[in-house]
Amino acid sequence: MDFDLNEDRRMLQDTLGRFLREQYTIEKRLEFAQSEQGYSSQMWQQFADLGIIGALFDEKAGGYGGHGDDLMVVFEQLGKALVVEPILSSAVLSGTILSSLNSDLVEQIISGQTQVSLAHLEPESRYDLAHISASAVQDADDWVINAHKSMVLGASSANRLIVSARTGGEANDENGISLFLVDPMASGVELRSYSTIDGYGAADVFLVNSPAQLLGDKDKAFALIELAHARAIVAICAQCLGACEVAKDMTVEYMHTRKQFGVIIGKFQVLQHRMADVLIELEQMRSSIINAAGYLEDGRILREKHVSAAKNLIGRAGRQIAEEAIQIHGGIAMTWEASVSHYAKHIIMIDHLFGDTDHHLERYIELN
Amino acid sequence: MDLGYSESELAYRDEVREFLATRLPKRIANLVKNGKRLAKRDYEEWQAILNARGWLAPNWPKEHGGAEWSAVQKHIFEEECCIAGAPRILPFGLGMLAPVLMKFGSEQQKAHYLPRILDGTDWWCQGYSEPGAGSDLASLKTKAERQGDHYIVNGQKTWTTLGQYADWIFCLVRTSSEGKRQEGISFLLIDMKTPGIEIRPIILLDGEHEVNEVFFTDVKVPVENLVGEENKGWTYAKYLLTHERTGTAGIGFSNAALAHLKSIASTQMKSGRPLKQDPYFAARMAQVEIDLEALKTTNLRVLVQADSGAAPGPESSMLKIKGTVIRQEINDLARRALGPYALPFVSEALDEGYNESPIGPHYANPIAAEYFNNRKLSIFAGSNEIQRGIISKTKLGL
Numbered sequence: 036m037d038f039d040l041n042e043d044r045r046m047l048q049d050t051l052g053r054f055l056r057e058q059y060t061i062e063k064r065l066e067f068a069q070s071e072q073g074y075s076s077q078m079w080q081q082f083a084d085l086g087i088i089g090a091l092f093d094e095k096a097g098g099y100g101g102h103g104d105d106l107m108v109v110f111e112q113l114g115k116a117l118v119v120e121p122i123l124s125s126a127v128l129s130g131t132i133l134s135s136l137n138s139d140l141v142e143q144i145i146s147g148q149t150q151v152s153l154a155h156l157e158p159e160s161r162y163d164l165a166h167i168s169a170s171a172v173q174d175a176d177d178w179v180i181n182a183h184k185s186m187v188l189g190a191s192s193a194n195r196l197i198v199s200a201r202t203g204g205e206a207n208d209e210n211g212i213s214l215f216l217v218d219p220m221a222s223g224v225e226l227r228s229y230s231t232i233d234g235y236g237a238a239d240v241f242l243v244n245s246p247a248q249l250l251g252d253k254d255k256a257f258a259l260i261e262l263a264h265a266r267a268i269v270a271i272c273a274q275c276l277g278a279c280e281v282a283k284d285m286t287v288e289y290m291h292t293r294k295q296f297g298v299i300i301g302k303f304q305v306l307q308h309r310m311a312d313v314l315i316e317l318e319q320m321r322s323s324i325i326n327a328a329g330y331l332e333d334g335r336i337l338r339e340k341h342v343s344a345a346k347n348l349i350g351r352a353g354r355q356i357a358e359e360a361i362q363i364h365g366g367i368a369m370t371w372e373a374s375v376s377h378y379a380k381h382i383i384m385i386d387h388l389f390g391d392t393d394h395h396l397e398r399y400i401e402l403n
Numbered sequence: 404m405d406l407g408y409s410e411s412e413l414a415y416r417d418e419v420r421e422f423l424a425t426r427l428p429k430r431i432a433n434l435v436k437n438g439k440r441l442a443k444r445d446y447e448e449w450q451a452i453l454n455a456r457g458w459l460a461p462n463w464p465k466e467h468g469g470a471e472w473s474a475v476q477k478h479i480f481e482e483e484c485c486i487a488g489a490p491r492i493l494p495f496g497l498g499m500l501a502p503v504l505m506k507f508g509s510e511q512q513k514a515h516y517l518p519r520i521l522d523g524t525d526w527w528c529q530g531y532s533e534p535g536a537g538s539d540l541a542s543l544k545t546k547a548e549r550q551g552d553h554y555i556v557n558g559q560k561t562w563t564t565l566g567q568y569a570d571w572i573f574c575l576v577r578t579s580s581e582g583k584r585q586e587g588i589s590f591l592l593i594d595m596k597t598p599g600i601e602i603r604p605i606i607l608l609d610g611e612h613e614v615n616e617v618f619f620t621d622v623k624v625p626v627e628n629l630v631g632e633e634n635k636g637w638t639y640a641k642y643l644l645t646h647e648r649t650g651t652a653g654i655g656f657s658n659a660a661l662a663h664l665k666s667i668a669s670t671q672m673k674s675g676r677p678l679k680q681d682p683y684f685a686a687r688m689a690q691v692e693i694d695l696e697a698l699k700t701t702n703l704r705v706l707v708q709a710d711s712g713a714a715p716g717p718e719s720s721m722l723k724i725k726g727t728v729i730r731q732e733i734n735d736l737a738r739r740a741l742g743p744y745a746l747p748f749v750s751e752a753l754d755e756g757y758n759e760s761p762i763g764p765h766y767a768n769p770i771a772a773e774y775f776n777n778r779k780l781s782i783f784a785g786s787n788e789i790q791r792g793i794i795s796k797t798k799l800g801l
Contacts, residue, residue, distance in 0.1 A: 159672060230748065303788075379775075387738075
């Protein structure tokens with residue numbers, strides 16, 4: 036058994052970590068998040084040039100990684116800096132689908148030239164990946180889609196959208212879902228763009244009789260969608276871990292410097308014990324992600340069980356860590372100016388992506 | 404034992420309901436119920452309506468224009484107001500300063516300030532906390548030096564809620580550095596228009612401007628603005644904090660928040676049925692409701708005791724802790740209830756005039772922001788850690 040990263044991944048971790056510490060300060064991050072575009076094009080290109088996107092694809096697809104531990108290494112670092120560039124939506128959610136289908140878009144994603152967003156869930160789906168009612172019908176050789184897709188990450192800057200729609204079956208059937216490639220500039224496509232409360236760009240996407248091109252097998256896309264989400268969950272869990280580590284470090288630092296009643300507040304036993312619990316939860320988080328990352332290439336049941344376990348554990352531990360970070364900082368953590376508040380917001384809101392604590396608890400029970 | 408309200412309390416409740424149904428402006432109630440921003444004039448409008456009815460100052464004795472209600476009546480009033488969507492009554496002048504003036508102020512101060520608090524002439528804010536004096540309030544450093552007929556005030560206050568609207572600030576200032584820290588503090592009333600005062604906004608994590616920093620540079624304050632005796636301010640402050648903590652269980656707010664949560668959970672769908680029928684979510688909602696039901700009775704037990712003359716001590720600390728934890732839990736559940744639509748946040752949509760169509764359900768936009776904003780509940784007015792310290796010290800002798 037070996038829980039250490041190999042030489043290549045350690046290098047990847049060091050390179051990315053150093054780059055972010057030097058180039059991606061919290062001030063810059065807030066500036067990027069609040070800009071019109073919601074992220075920095077220059078940073079996006081630099082991530083591509085540094086090989087960060089390539090690390091998320093295997094060699095067959097033209098990358099040099101793509102395994103669970105690559106996702107873990109990269110996204111933990113991205114989480115530490117609260118990176119807002121749409122790497123998750125383009126390289127993981129869409130990237131998994133496109134590389135499985137040997138699409139030539141992958142090369143352009145890796146080079147940073149193209150961004151692709153996955154528009155899958157709908158207002159009524161909540162977190163249920165099979166709850167799809169968008170429809171696609173064939174018109175001669177072409178397909179035409181009608182859909183309302185919600186909370187599509189990275190949609191506003193995407194050059195292409197992957198849109199799921201029903202070509203058969205009922206709203207909850209896994210069978211009958213197909214994937215389509217859509218040009219966001221095509222007729223009938225409309226985006227309602229917004230920022231999430233923790234600063235990430237997303238949109239609700241409306242398609243009215245929009246032209247689309249079928250991706251992969253008709254009716255059989257569910258397995259691929261589930262795999263893409265499994266990989267995205269490993270990534271977002273690692274991102275949460277990175278953010279939690281920083282929130283913990285900031286809180287410990289504050290406990291060493293903030294004085295009340297004539298002593299540093301770190302001298303109060305009640306706070307010491309609560310931070311000790313935070314530390315335990317961080318280790319548990321890391322282990323659950325190691326499990327999920329390690330089983331990512333195994334059979335579906337084993338893979339999905341560990342994915343749901345990790346997302347459930349991270350939802351619970353994340354809430355504890357974010358809330359403790361705010362409480363122990365006191366009033367100052369309630370302010371925009373204190374960077375810990377932005378970490379806390381992201382940690383909490385990760386529970387609303389790809390299924391929350393309860394969704395994955397229920398799913399774990401079903402898979403067991 | 405009798406768990407119900409008495410005949411007269413029920414009659415009083417009906418009177419309150421009738422009043423709210425007819426006099427609370429629908430416009431304002433809609434802002435509150437939809438989690439929108441309230442402007443200064445919204446608070447003022449509602450407070451004027453209450454004042455006209457003689458209900459603005461439930462705590463005050465009748466001679467000063469108060470309602471002189473019992474603790475149970477006040478509880479009923481708060482509960483009904485919250486359910487009806489009335490804006491909260493800002494406590495700074497009415498609930499915090501006024502009791503101190505009535506007990507320790509000069510006749511002249513009472514005659515001048517109290518009517519102006521009631522009729523809304525003066526908007527008051529609180530100058531207690533400082534950057535270095537939060538939980539440890541007695542370590543405050545803002546200094547007031549006597550020079551002839553004036554105090555010269557220098558220093559900084561922080562977390563000044565809605566201070567951007569304030570005409571006056573009541574401050575704890577240091578007038579002596581001798582003896583125990585608590586013995587050199589005085590209670591001073593300062594006109595916010597005095598030269599040397601600068602107010603700067605603090606933007607909160609949800610982007611809102613609710614609190615401020617207030618800086619004092621050689622601010623001249625007439626000595627007649629001292630309340631009570633010099634160096635006795637700590638006693639007055641402690642008296643004020645007891646007042647701040649009655650009604651601290653926030654039952655009314657939790658009730659309203661739980662009702663809102665339940666309505667969200669009946670419209671949000673999960674696996675083809677309303678979320679309130681989902682066993683996982685239903686269990687979470689039931690758990691917090693059980694806690695709230697018990698807290699209502701704990702609260703009433705303390706209030707009934709208070710009505711018979713026993714001043715609440717550590718009991719207020721218990722109510723503060725449990726009350727804030729329950730309210731935060733309800734906010735947490737509301738956020739969960741929304742699923743992915745808890746994520747989008749459009750700040751402008753909190754403005755009254757915003758009329759673009761909502762993203763997701765119409766009630767979604769303010770929910771996550773409320774969850775984050777209410778993390779303050781367990782921090783302010785004596786953090787829950789400080790309250791636990793009070794309980795273990797005074798109740799358990801530890």
